[in-house]
Structure formats: C-alpha cells, structure tokens
Amino acid sequence: MMETDSNSSTASPEEVARFTAMAETWWDANGKFRPLHQINPVRIAYIRDFVCPHFNRDPMGTEPFKGLELIDIGCGGGLLCEPMARLGANVSGIDAGDKNIAIASLHAGQGDLDINYRQQLPEDLVKTGKTFDVVLNMEVIEHVADVDAFLAASAALVKPGGVMVLSTLNRTLKAFALAKVGAEYIMRWLPTGTHDWRKFVKPSELARGLRTNGVEVSDIKGMVYHPLQDTWALSNDLDVNYLVSAVKPL
Amino acid sequence: MVRSGSGPEIQADVLIAGGGLVGGTLACGLAMGGLSVIVVDAQDPADGLDAAFDGRASAIALSSQRVLEGLGLWSSMEKASAAIKEIRVTDGDSLFFLHYDRRDVGAEAFGYMVENRVIRTALASRFTDLDNLTLLAPARIDALERNPGDVRATLADGRTIKARLVIGAEGRKSPTREQAGISITNWSYRQAGIVCTVAHEFSHDNVAHERFLPAGPFAILPLPDNRSSIVWTEREELAPELMALDDDAFLAELEERFGDFLGRLEVVGPRWAYPLSLQFAERAVDHRLVLAGDASHAMHPIAGQGLNMGLRDVAVLAEVLTDARRLGLDPGAGTVLESYERWRRFDNTLMLAMTDLLSRLFSNDVIPVRLARDLGLAAVNRMPPLKKVFMEHAMGLAGDLPRLMRGERL
Numbered sequence: 040m041m042e043t044d045s046n047s048s049t050a051s052p053e054e055v056a057r058f059t060a061m062a063e064t065w066w067d068a069n070g071k072f073r074p075l076h077q078i079n080p081v082r083i084a085y086i087r088d089f090v091c092p093h094f095n096r097d098p099m100g101t102e103p104f105k106g107l108e109l110i111d112i113g114c115g116g117g118l119l120c121e122p123m124a125r126l127g128a129n130v131s132g133i134d135a136g137d138k139n140i141a142i143a144s145l146h147a148g149q150g151d152l153d154i155n156y157r158q159q160l161p162e163d164l165v166k167t168g169k170t171f172d173v174v175l176n177m178e179v180i181e182h183v184a185d186v187d188a189f190l191a192a193s194a195a196l197v198k199p200g201g202v203m204v205l206s207t208l209n210r211t212l213k214a215f216a217l218a219k220v221g222a223e224y225i226m227r228w229l230p231t232g233t234h235d236w237r238k239f240v241k242p243s244e245l246a247r248g249l250r251t252n253g254v255e256v257s258d259i260k261g262m263v264y265h266p267l268q269d270t271w272a273l274s275n276d277l278d279v280n281y282l283v284s285a286v287k288p289l
Numbered sequence: 290m291v292r293s294g295s296g297p298e299i300q301a302d303v304l305i306a307g308g309g310l311v312g313g314t315l316a317c318g319l320a321m322g323g324l325s326v327i328v329v330d331a332q333d334p335a336d337g338l339d340a341a342f343d344g345r346a347s348a349i350a351l352s353s354q355r356v357l358e359g360l361g362l363w364s365s366m367e368k369a370s371a372a373i374k375e376i377r378v379t380d381g382d383s384l385f386f387l388h389y390d391r392r393d394v395g396a397e398a399f400g401y402m403v404e405n406r407v408i409r410t411a412l413a414s415r416f417t418d419l420d421n422l423t424l425l426a427p428a429r430i431d432a433l434e435r436n437p438g439d440v441r442a443t444l445a446d447g448r449t450i451k452a453r454l455v456i457g458a459e460g461r462k463s464p465t466r467e468q469a470g471i472s473i474t475n476w477s478y479r480q481a482g483i484v485c486t487v488a489h490e491f492s493h494d495n496v497a498h499e500r501f502l503p504a505g506p507f508a509i510l511p512l513p514d515n516r517s518s519i520v521w522t523e524r525e526e527l528a529p530e531l532m533a534l535d536d537d538a539f540l541a542e543l544e545e546r547f548g549d550f551l552g553r554l555e556v557v558g559p560r561w562a563y564p565l566s567l568q569f570a571e572r573a574v575d576h577r578l579v580l581a582g583d584a585s586h587a588m589h590p591i592a593g594q595g596l597n598m599g600l601r602d603v604a605v606l607a608e609v610l611t612d613a614r615r616l617g618l619d620p621g622a623g624t625v626l627e628s629y630e631r632w633r634r635f636d637n638t639l640m641l642a643m644t645d646l647l648s649r650l651f652s653n654d655v656i657p658v659r660l661a662r663d664l665g666l667a668a669v670n671r672m673p674p675l676k677k678v679f680m681e682h683a684m685g686l687a688g689d690l691p692r693l694m695r696g697e698r699l
Contacts, residue, residue: 068623076624083616099615101323122617149438150453150619 065116065142074228075118075178081262081271082177082282083122086204089258089284090173093202102127107172112161112193113179117143117154124152128173131155133164161192170198176205180245181238187248194252197287203254206262206282210239213278242277249285258284301325301423302620303610304442304452306430306465308332310347310405311582311599312458313412317360318603320422322611322699324620327450329442330426331459334413343405344561345484346518348373348497348510350400352694353600359693360607361418362411369407371511372398374495381502398495402510402518404486433468435577440621454621456579456606461568463584469575477566480505481528483521485560486512487543490552493517500546507546516557521546528562569638574630577621581606585633604691605632611699632689 064070091098094107105127111120114132116139124130124147132154134140140158147154174197183189197203208218219236222228246256260273262280273282303319305312308330316328349357349370357363376389376399391398416424429445433455442450457465466473498509505522512518521543523531531542540556547554568587573580582599606629613625693699 068627079624080612080616080618083618087616121619125617125619146438149436151438 065118065139066146071230072116072118074222075115077269078262078271078280079118079122081273082206083119085206085260085262085273085282085284086123086173086175087126089204090202093286094172104128104173108170108198109173109175110164110171110196111175111177112196113176113182114143114156115139117146117156119175119177120154120156121147121150121152123175124154129155131157131171133157133159133161135160161189161196165192165195169196170201171196172198172201174201174203176203176207178206180205180207180240181234183238186238186240186244190245190248191252194249194254194287197254199287200289201287203249203285203287204282205245205285206280207245208234208239209278209281210236210241211278214239217279242281242283245283249283254285254287256283256285298449298451299327299423299425300451301327301421302452302614303327303454303456304329304440304450305456305458307457307459307463307582307584308334308412308424308426309458309460309582310408310412310596311603312456313409313416314357314360314362314600315456315458315581315603315606316422316424317362317412317415317419318356318607318693318699319610320419321360322607323421323614324610325421327423327425327452328416329428329430329444329450330424331429333427334424338406338410338413343409344486344558346402346404346486346510346512347408347596348400348594349403349600350594350597351396351398352690353597354401355696356600356604356693357411359696359699360415362408362415365411365414366403366407369513370401370403371493371513372495373400373402373497373511374398376497376499378499379501381500399497402497402512404512404518430464433465435469435575440577452621453619454577454579454610454626456581457584458581460583461587463580465578466570466580466584469578471575471580472571473568474571475566475568477525477564478505479525480522480565481525482563482565483519483523483528483531483560484563485519485521485543486516486557487519487547488514488516488555488557490554491515491550493551502546509547517551519543519547522565525564532560532562572630573633574626576623579606579626579629601691601694602633604693605629607693607699608691632691 065072068076087098087103090096090107091103096103103126104123107128109123109128110131110133111123112133114120114134117132120130120132120143132143134143135158137158140156143154144156147156174193176193180186180189193203208214215236219234223231223233242259249256259277260282261276261278262271262282263274263276264271302324303326305316305326305328308316308328312328312330316326319326354363357366374391378387380386389399416422425444425448430442431445432443434441435455440452440455442455444450455465457463459465492515493509493511495511497511500507504524504527507522508520510518510520531539534542536556539560540554543556544554566587570580570585573585581602583595585602586598588595588598609625609629609632610620613620613622618625
C-alpha cells in the first residue's frame with residue numbers, strides 16, 4: 040500500500056515498479072540478484088569495520104552491534120537487514136516497494152529474526168522524529184529521483200554522534216562501460232534498465248551533499264570485481280562501485 | 290512446527306551428523322569460531338576410546354597438525370604421537386629408492402603418526418571444554434527436513450533439533466549424503482588394506498617406510514615406544530586367508546614383507562582388513578547441507594592423505610563459516626556454502642587423481658612399468674626442486690591454505 044501522502048517523493052514510480060517486479064527472486068543467490076549476494080560480504084565487512092571502532096566494539100565478538108539502532112534505507116528483500124540483525128543491531132528496514140517489504144518480512148520470519156520492516160520513504164520517517172546510531176544507504180542513491188532531498192532526509196535520520204554508510208556507482212565513463220553496458224547488456228547480471236547512468240553520483244558530489252546536511256565523510260573506498268576468481272574486494276579504485284563512511288559530529 | 294517430536298526442540302546454528310575424527314574436529318572448530326553446534330553420533334562415546342574399536346593410526350601431515358594445534362587438540366595428543374622425520378620409499382627389492390629428509394624442507398617433521406583412539410580421546414575431552422558444543426550420542430537421526438529457512442532433524446528417541454545448516458561427516462556411507470540424493474563415483478581397487486600394530490626390538494628412528502610390493506604398497510609407520518603401524522595392501526581375494534591365519538602364521542607372512550631390519554617382531558592387538566575403494570561425491574554442497582571428510586571424498590591410503598584431506602575440509606569450513614558468522618550471514622546461505630565447494634573441489638580432485646595414479650602405477654608388476662617407475666623414483670630423488678614439490682604435497686603445504694593450516698588464529 041503506497042502512502043496517500045502526495046508531497047514530493049524521492050522514489051520515482053518507474054524505479055519502484057521495476058524492482059517490485061524482480062522482488063520474488065531477491066533471495067536466490069544464483070538468481071537475478073546474484074551481484075548483490077556477491078558484494079554483500081564485502082560491504083558488510085566495510086560497515087562492520089567502520090561501525091565497530093566508532094562505537095568501540097570488538098568486530099570478532101558474537102554480537103558487536105548489540106544495542107545499536109540501525110536503519111537500512113531501500114532495504115529491498117532484506118539482504119543487508121538480516122546480517123545486521125544477526126550482528127545484534129535493532130534493525131529497521133524501509134523501502135518504497137510494498138512487495139519488497141512483504142518479501143523481506145516473510146524471509147525474516149523464516150530465519151526467526153526480529154526486524155522492523157516498513158514501507159516508507161525516508162522523508163516521511165524524518166517527520167516522526169526517530170533517529171538512528173547507524174544509517175545505511177547501500178545501492179539506493181543511483182535509483183532515487185532527487186539526490187539532494189534524499190541525502191537531506193537520510194542525514195536527518197542520523198543521531199548526533201552516529202554514522203552513515205553509503206555505497207553507489209560513480210558517474211565515470213568506466214562505470215558506464217562496466218556497470219551499465221557490461222553488467223546489463225553483456226554479462227546479463229542485471230536486467231536491462233536496472234541503472235540509469237545519468238543518475239550515478241560522483242564521490243565529490245556525495246561528500247558535498249552530506250556536508251550541507253551536517254554529515255562529514257571520513258573514508259571512501261572502491262569495490263572492484265576480480266573476474267578470474269569471480270569475487271569482489273575493496274580497492275582504492277573509485278571509478279565504478281564505491282563505499283563511503285561518514286559521521287555526524289556530536 | 291515440531292512433527293513427531295516430543296520434548297523441547299534443541300536449537301543450534303549447525304548440526305553435524307557424525308562425531309568421528311572429521312566431524313568431531315569440525316565441531317571444535319565451529320564452536321571456537323563462535324557458532325553453536327550439535328553433534329549427533331551413532332557410537333557410544335566410551336566405545337570409541339577402546340583400542341579394539343579402531344586399531345588404525347593416522348598420518349597427521351604438518352598442516353593437519355597445525356589445525357589440531359589451533360583447535361586446542363594437539364597438546365593432549367603430542368605425547369602419544371611419533372614424529373616422521375624421514376620417509377624412505379622403495380620399490381620391492383629393487384635398488385632404486387626415494388629418500389625424503391625433513392631437513393631438506395627445514396621442518397621439524399613431515400608429520401606425525403597418532404593412533405585414532407588417541408585423537409578420539411583428545412576430542413572427547415575438548416568437547417567438554419567448549420560451551421556452545423553439544424554431543425548427542427549414542428543417537429540416530431531418523432528424519433531430516435531441509436526447509437527454506439532452516440533444517441529440522443528428528444532423532445530416533447523423539448528429540449528434535451533445529452539448525453541453519455546440516456553437515457554430513459559420517460564417513461563413506463554417509464546417510465545424510467544418501468538421503469540428499471547426492472550420487473557418488475565409486476570404484477574398488479580390488480585390494481584390501483590390512484592394518485595392525487607391531488612391536489619391534491630396535492628403534493625405528495622415526496623413519497617411515499613405504500614399499501611397493503606387487504600386491505600394492507606396504508607401509509611401516511612409526512608409533513611411540515618401538516612400535517609401528519602397518520598398512521599392508523593386499524589383493525582382495527587373499528585378504529580373508531591372511532586374516533584367518535593364526536598369530537604365528539600371520540607373523541611369518543608379515544615378516545616376509547617387513548624384513549628383519551628392526552629385529553624381532555610381535556603383532557600387538559587385533560588386526561583389521563578394510564576394502565579399498567575410491568569414492569567421490571558428485572558435489573559437496575546442497576541446500577543447507579555440506580559434506581566433509583570421507584562422506585565427500587574417500588581415497589586410496591597410498592599417500593596417507595585421507596584424514597589430512599578431511600582436516601583440510603575442516604579448516605576451510607571452519608574459516609568460511611566463522612567469517613560468515615562475523616558478517617552476520619546465515620551459515621546455511623548458498624553463497625557461503627559455494628565458497629567452501631569452490632575452495633575444496635580442485636584440491637580434492639587433484640589429490641584423488643594423484644593417489645589413484647600412484648596406486649595404479651605401483652600396484653603393478655609388469656616389467657616396463659616397474660622399470661619406468663624405478664627410473665622415475667631415482668630421477669625424482671636427484672631433482673631437489675621436484676622432490677620438494679612432492680614433499681610439500683605430502684606435508685599438506687601446497688595450494689591455497691586456510692588460516693588454521695598456516696598456523697594462524699581462526
């Protein structure tokens with residue numbers, strides 16, 4: 040059920056419809072979302088290794104995120120929310136697509152995980168005044184209609200002293216060649232039309248957008264694919280996929 | 290949805306079917322990696338510690354010893370182990386031989402010989418130290434259901450278990466593998482392995498001997514206290530006759546193959562005969578299921594690598610599942626299991642092919658084949674780099690090693 044609120048929305052209707060159509064296959068590691076399943080360990084490790092020192096936690100411990108309030112914006116089928124819950128966080132997941140939320144809730148139930156899923160847009164959640172220790176914005180910015188409004192809403196959800204972790208695609212020719220043409224047309228990893236290259240965001244634009252909203256970037260890392268091993272790894276090459284960690288000072 | 294069960298459901302991250310050398314070691318590794326583990330074993334734990342239950346001894350390669358060390362199992366086995374400091378390979382009564390010395394690779398030893406009951410004793414005591422490890426034995430899994438989100442097992446006594454992943458480590462005839470419908474490639478070598486322990490007059494000086502006799506390899510492997518473990522490969526049809534001989538006649542047959550270089554011999558304890566076959570499961574993973582050790586791959590004992598390959602499964606699985614746990618990933622997720630399969634598959638195939646080739650080459654008395662392999666042995670002996678490669682394989686130090694095998698923390 041879409042909210043009846045007709046104010047400016049950050050999710051474009053075409054994007055919502057496209058992902059909802061693919062939602063059933065979210066949890067098939069060899070299905071359409073295989074790339075997300077493959078990058079998941081790399082991005083989770085990045086999140087963990089930033090969040091743990093920030094909040095003074097042991098990353099090797101059993102529940103290093105215990106007690107942290109965490110929100111995953113654009114949670115999809117819950118690929119990120121479930122690991123975050125197992126690491127001990129109190130997890131909320133919001134997504135613009137109601138089918139995604141239904142699938143994510145169903146799957147969390149199968150795994151006995153307690154996750155607060157809700158079909159909601161970040162700007163609507165901001166109105167409730169709720170804030171979080173950790174805000175995740177992973178692989179969503181490249182799909183939103185208004186990046187500035189989206190970043191403003193996301194930043195407002197971070198508690199003072201809290202953190203935000205983002206990942207997205209850079210707007211470079213290399214990203215166009217690899218992430219758009221390569222992944223969608225040649226490798227067929229992603230359905231054609233998954234990404235619109237013009238919506239890709241440069242790291243400098245992201246940093247500026249966050250700073251305007253009181254959030255300071257503290258680290259940027261690239262994420263690259265090794266074709267021979269069929270694996271992903273962190274790298275200093277920011278040209279295609281990159282991850283950003285940021286802090287909202289107290 | 291407990292079906293036929295009575296009593297409370299027992300929950301854990303991982304259910305291991307089979308608590309033997311591989312299943313037991315794996316349980317320790319997973320528990321140390323922070324996962325909760327339930328082990329179900331058909332055997333009464335007390336039986337396994339008796340020498341009459343399993344008279345075999347295992348060759349523990351250097352890399353395997355590191356795994357046992359890293360899992361807190363080695364300290365209690367060390368006293369009851371014998372280091373292998375030299376390996377002498379000979380071909381029947383031919384003069385050509387291959388000699389490996391630990392000093393050539395700058396190691397303390399190539400590996401160690403440990404009696405299986407010593408390993409079982411170490412496992413039993415380690416099990417009691419680890420909080421998140423539960424052993425249910427003797428117990429049998431009656432029904433196993435693999436659902437989208439979990440695995441549910443019902444034991445014969447009605448207890449029920451819920452886990453995220455089931456690991457089949459019950460050996461060659463793994464019911465978990467059979468129930469999952471994973472087929473195996475299996476062929477018999479038409480050979481039997483006769484195993485016994487001998488006491489001898491003189492010290493073995495920590496030298497292992499492998500002799501290639503016409504019926505197959507005959508190995509003399511050092512044990513503590515002037516004893517050696519014998520692995521005697523014999524033609525399938527001859528094994529029952531040898532096993533039926535009285536002690537004196539059996540000793541006479543043994544002496545004929547063993548020789549007198551260690552003085553007077555005496556067979557101590559019972560003797561066993563095992564049919565030898567190669568077996569390879571078509572895949573080591575399935576939905577929320579993993580196979581480890583002989584359940585996945587069982588090979589010819591020619592190179593003493595069966596348990597070592599099983600312990601490599603253990604080291605890789607413990608690493609993959611511990612890393613997954615530290616990332617909050619579901620231990621039964623397809624991507625997690627896939628990384629285990631990918632890591633182990635090539636290695637296992639290579640080792641199976643190597644041991645198969647060796648056994649075919651050396652269980653053979655055709656003159657040209659003998660000549661070729663004698664020249665081969667002599668040639669390898671004179672080429673230090675090639676010899677080093679062979680030794681590194683035997684020590685388990687070749688390939689992409691998991692952390693436990695590199696002597697690092699899990």
